[in-house]
Amino acid sequence: MSAAADLENQQPKDHHLLVDDQHSRRSNTLNETLDPHHPVTKVFTNGDYIQFGNEKYLKKDLMHAFGGTLNPGLSPPPKNDFANPAPLGLSAFALTTFVLSLINCEARGVKIPNIVVGLAFFYGGAAQLVAGMFEIAVGNTFGGVALSSYGGFWGAYAALLVPSFGIGAAYAEDTKQLSNAIGLFLVAWFIFTFFMMLMTLKSTVAFFSVFFFLMITFLLLAISEFTGKTSVKKAGGVFGLITAFAAWYNAYAGIANPQNSYITVKAIELPDLEEKYKKQK
Incomplete structure (x- = not known):
């Protein structure tokens, strides 16, 4: 049987993973302290291949950190035939954020945010x-948590503006x-976004930018609610616009390719x- 067939027919097993580090001798200690029924298996490289536990992948086939897929770090490719759901979630987030941020900036004299209710729901x-649920289906935990959570945020925000929910009346x-x-x-x-941002520090500039600017946006809008200062709210609107364009950029990066566009994203x-x-050490 060929090597390619072996790779396709391999069966995943439950295992703990430990990166094989020549400069560290802690492997034996970890093997002794962990549950003996779940032994540690090392992640190691062998020529053109890298092995995660008992599963082997070509190095070139591994997914690297990329905002277009909401993938924050090196990982095996998803084992399914689903399309990439990240651009849908990013586009939905970007457009809704864009409209609300324009209102926070009082663009064209619009101050009442209720036009966002339909978009937010x-x-x-x-x-x-839905995009977040599909991210979970393709094995992307980060993407699933991020998109599903911010989808919940928009639903919760819309509920604030709908009288039948009784939130304002309370x-x-x-x-x-x-x-x-x-x-x-x-x-x-803001706190949730801060922790999500920490998980993008090993990714790309565009990917990190979405969570960094969103964190600043939440902080400024919170301050504006506490202080009642319109100038702070407008500043939050400006950062929201930057966040929206960063999210659109990442969405475009996940869709554009040489087959459908002359302009692709690196x-x-x-x-x-x-x-x-x-290296300093």
């Missing part, structure tokens, strides 16, 4: 949630308490700080 919400005439409550809501999303990697530190 059906595009930024439902479409992005605060009666106490508008200050309502503003503080919305501020706390936005702070929670990923710009973030500096490998870990490798730089090792």
Whole structure:
């Protein structure tokens, strides 16, 4: 049987993974301390191949960090025939963010955000949630968590603007308490986005930019709710616009290829700080 056939017919097994590091001798210690029924198996390279546990892949076939697939780091390719769901989720997020951010900037004198309700429920919400579920189906945990969570955010935000949910009515005439409550809501999303951003530090500039600018957007909007300052809200709108264009850029990167466009996107990697530190030592 050929090597290619062996690769296709291999059966995955449960295993712990330990990167084979020549400079470290901790492997035996870990083998002794972990559950003996789940032994450690090393990730190691062999010529043109790299092995994750008992599964072997060609190095060139591994997925690298790329915003167009919402993949934050080196990983095996998905074992399915699904299309890439990331551009749908990114586009839904980008367009809904774009419209709300224009309103936060008071573009064309529009200050009432209710025009976003339909987008937030059906595009930024439902479409992005579906994309997140498909990310989980293709084995991309990061993409699944990110898109599904922000899909939930847009649904929750739309609920704030729909009277039948009773959220605004619960605060009666106490508008200050309502503003503080919305501020706390936005702070929670700022914290979540901060942790998601940390998982893009080994990816690309465009991929990292989406979460970095979104984090700043949430923070500014939260501050504007706490302080009531319109200037801070407008600043949040500006950063929201930057976030939207960064998300659209990543969506385009996941769709455009030489077969459908003359303009394709080349990923710009973030500096490998870990490798730089090792060289300094």
